[in-house]
Amino acid sequence: MAVARGSRRPSFLRRAGLRNGRLADIDSARIAEAMDQVRDRSKATLHDRLHRVRMAAGLAVQAGLAAALAYLVSHRLLGNPQPVFAPISAVGTLAASVGQRFRRTVELIVGVAIGVGIGDLLIHLLGTGAWQLGAVVTAAILLTIFAGASVAIVIQAAATAVLIVTLSPSTEDLEIPRFIDAFVGGGIALLVTAILLPLNPLRVINRAARPALDLLAAQLDATAEGLRNLDRGGVQRALDRLRNNKEELANFAEAIEGAKETATLSPARWHRRDELTHYAEAADPIDRAMRNSGTLIRRSVTLIEDEEPVPGPMPDAISHLAESVRLLKHEFAVGDEPEQSRERSLRAVSEAGRAYAEGVGFSGSVVIAQVRTTASDLLVASGIEQDEANRLIRKSFGEQEAPRGGGPEPDESGPKQPTAPPVG
CATH class of the missing domain: 1.20.58.220 (Phosphate transport system protein phou homolog 2; domain 2)
Known part of the structure; x- marks a missing residue:
């Protein structure tokens, strides 16, 4: 009996080992496949990131040049002591979707004009403070939406109104520099893209x-x-x-x-x-x-x-x-x-x-x-x-006969779908 039990035990162990070996092989294959996918995804991600950097390199240089020139023009030539919005306007124009930069410049200027007008009027009527700020922003948004303006103009009008209300008490004649800066920044952005540094x-x-x-x-x-x-x-x-x-x-x-x-x-x-x-x-x-x-x-x-x-x-x-x-x-x-x-x-x-x-x-x-x-x-x-x-x-x-499989005749305008798949 001992011999018989001993003869069966190795057979059981062999079967168990075979099953475990198969499981191990399956697990190893799955793990290897998962690791390959991770490596492929990492390579693809790095490739995509490098491609995006190459795509944006020209835009980055254009934006840097436009911001520097806008600051110099507003500060040195126009005498604005705080030429903040000129470079912001330049970068905002360049950051817009390519193909829309001229429109983006117009939107910046229109949005600034609306924000300045509404902000200046309501400050004159209501004064400054927290609730006045809320009223100015609400009015700027509602009026631009009523006029059918784009989202960019709505945002720009609201942002301008905020600056007018919050900075007017400490900065005199803020309205005019900001309005001029909108022209300066947007114009220089277009100058850079069209004349100074046009991309191929x-x-x-x-x-x-x-x-x-x-x-x-x-x-x-x-x-x-x-x-x-x-x-x-x-x-x-x-x-x-x-x-x-x-x-x-x-x-x-x-x-x-x-x-x-x-x-x-x-x-x-x-x-x-x-x-x-x-x-x-x-x-x-x-x-x-x-x-x-x-x-x-x-x-x-x-x-x-x-x-x-x-x-x-x-x-x-x-x-x-x-x-x-x-x-x-x-x-x-x-x-x-x-x-x-x-x-x-x-x-x-x-x-x-x-x-x-x-x-x-x-x-x-x-x-x-x-x-x-x-x-x-x-x-x-x-x-x-x-x-x-x-x-x-x-x-x-070519002039092909009907296929032996009985499918519909193909056409370059799209597949002709029969009511039911043919038999065979």
Whole structure:
């Protein structure tokens, strides 16, 4: 019996050890995956922070120069003993969203004028004190809102009214210096951005466009790889990352507006107007390409979940789309005609046509349709008219027979959704 028990004990220990070993392997794999994600996130965060610093470096130098000049002009030339608001006004103008600096300067001046008028009038009627301060601020806000002013004017009017009420007892004739300082600060900010230190508008746009286009290309690549390996998790992660693209698109759109403003105000940048127009016209189709790629990736997740067929050319088509985005970014950056990007977009459509002919299911047909739609968006972004882009898409796709999977016929204007998925 002892021998029998002894013979069974090692077997039990071996089984327990095997189970523990498997658990340990699973835990180790999970921990390693989590640590990889932490390291990737840290690298991405550092990269994003450095990119933001590079994007803001020109603005920081402009703001410093504008603040110094505004102080000198107000203090030395105009004799203001306390030129506080001139540099504040200059920095406030530059800190406004690029593309809105001229409007921001006007808003500063209008807000100051309203605040000075209301504050001076109510001080004359009511005197100074805590409740008078509350009344002045309330009146300034309500009157500017009633007049339909923007939020910036409302805030500026209220802030000016506060200064008028709180500083008037100790500082004589505060109203006039502050009003003049608004002109000085805003005017010098525009002078710095337009004449003294104008940024290169194309460089600003290229830096802003890079994160958005890199994000799109990377997630299309991840989707293609996920389809090849039937990796639902990988495609889902690509979808999640692409959904968080609002900041990149907002920065891109803002950079375009700022570049257009610079090209309008700065004589040194007038020769860039045609190139900026090209970029500005590309913003909307790039935004549409982002949205249509989101649909493409989302349907790729469903395709894998439903175990639909994945023809070999399908992931190849998506890879070509990713390469088209990268080529578009490069050709825009160096000022070349985006011929290579156009060629790669049409190659993506051609591969999509082959995948469609081999046979796809319902979600697969939507993926094919979104390849066509996204390729059309990229062609339009490259400078081709929409009608011509659609003609090229249809030609590259070819006259395909109905797919063996029975899905709907794709179209570059978007997938045609049937009332129910076809059988088979």
